[in-house]
Amino acid sequence: MIATLADSDLRHAVEQFLFREARLADEHRYEEWEALWTDDAIYWAPANGDDIDPEKEMSIIYDNRSRIGVRVRQLLSGKRYTQDPRSGLRRIIGNIEVLGREGDDVRVAANALVFESSQRGETVWASRNEYTLRRTGEGFKLARKKVALVNNDRALYTMSFII
């Protein structure tokens, strides 16, 4: 019973974190979004399949912590034309599953559906997301996020917002 309660507490905390991350991305709150990451973070959107080796093959995004910082600073520069005007975004994170725990890390998977409205038109982005959340003194931090777009093997329009 206690274990079950702990699980549901964990699940609640995980959901709250993912919803917050989604909202910060949707609302272009880049600095707050960047603050979610750990120092050893990996932000990854593979191409041409979900299980490619990003050390050998091209990915749409394969950012370590310092490159996440560059991405955010570019968005904040005021000259990132592809996001000026910004895309209108709202996303749904659903089918959340806690896959396992290892030490302070919790592995989570979810489905994501992002609606983007930009000058180019309206685009729907659908993906399977995997997250590694790390428990810290200040609550969860994001150590790894993988966004496996269902159409990552096809030609994609510019995706310059935070997916």
Place this chain on the structure above:
Amino acid sequence: MNMMPAAPVWGDMIRPDRVRGALYRDPAIFELELEHIWYKTWVYVGHESEIANPHDFVLKSIGLQPIIMSRGGDGQVHLLLNRCTHRGNQVCPKEKGNSPMHTCPFHAWNFGSDGKLLGYAFPEGYDGLDKSKHGLGRVPRVASYRGFVFGSFAADGPSLEEHLGGAAETIDRLCDNAPEGEIEITAGFLKHRVKANWKFILENETDGYHPAFVHSSIFSVADSAIGGLYGAKSTALTRDYGNGHTELDLRPEFRKRDQMLSWFGTTPDRLPDYVAKMNSAYGEEKARKIMIDGTPHVMIFPNLFIAEIQIFVIQPLGVNDSVQHVTALQFKGAPDLNRRMRQQTMGSVGPAGFLLADDSEMYERTQRGIQAHDTDWVFLGRGGHRERRDADGFIVSHATDEVPSRGIWKHYRSLMERA
């Protein structure tokens, strides 16, 4: 939509220093381009290293036509049309693989990796069908330069070497940067779609005027020396090789710096294995020159862009619909450099790239802009007063001048008028 006269008067649309917006907008012109450019001239299809082994294949395209680039059992490269000779079904639906045989799923006709018809189901239904007349269609001319495979739908015409002309040297220069003198394409392609005409992409690849503005966001936040290459004081050159091939020649800037690997934003001590291999392959003196000059930034008309550390292949889908296929270049014998080329490529290009997401934004905005007709001129006159000829007789000018666009349009006009 514009009403096109039966035969456009190209001289009314293309002048030496300006072209009409309709050229990027009019579906009828797009159809003419398919016929007179994509289905006539040499078009880049793929690299031999993508089909390294016998029976390897990969799906490619020329214009709108689907192509299987396949290596036969004897090692020969074939460009086969991905269309069954029975009733037209797509023979191969798989992006890439290895198979000695392609079986059409519709009625099970079988084709070899060389395109020959091997067999068909229920043969008694045919009164002696001549297999030799029903092999897969093929691109009539196939030629390869340093592993880069081109195809031409014209049964005769200039050879690939004649088509490449002076620009062939840029491909040599690229391959020289590999310790084993060969490049490889092994990292898979990012496919980036834009709602824009393919010629906006073609012209942008060697446009040295835009980086200071379009890419100022990344130059300002990343520790990058690229920005200076495209300033008003740059000594880099734009060059028109003829036949539509154009270059942004950054060597004058790199030679001024006189630092090995400065072209790649690094220093020899960061890539000791690569430098050692280059020294033993070429001798220290020549290796030093190669590593100062770096790789080219060259647009091979109409669709192969070699961008220092990556290649882009432009695919037209419609008058305002195009795809750029992009991947990191890999040098044979240089794993340490290759890794960094992949990392940099992933950061800068593709749908989320620090550079290309802004370039693609400009393609799409220009496509929307030229919906307004006004006089309909797109003005390409920058630097006309300061063009000159280099030692080889090619037109060169300042890095920010519109020599490349003028060269592209001159060739375009000649192809369309020849028609």
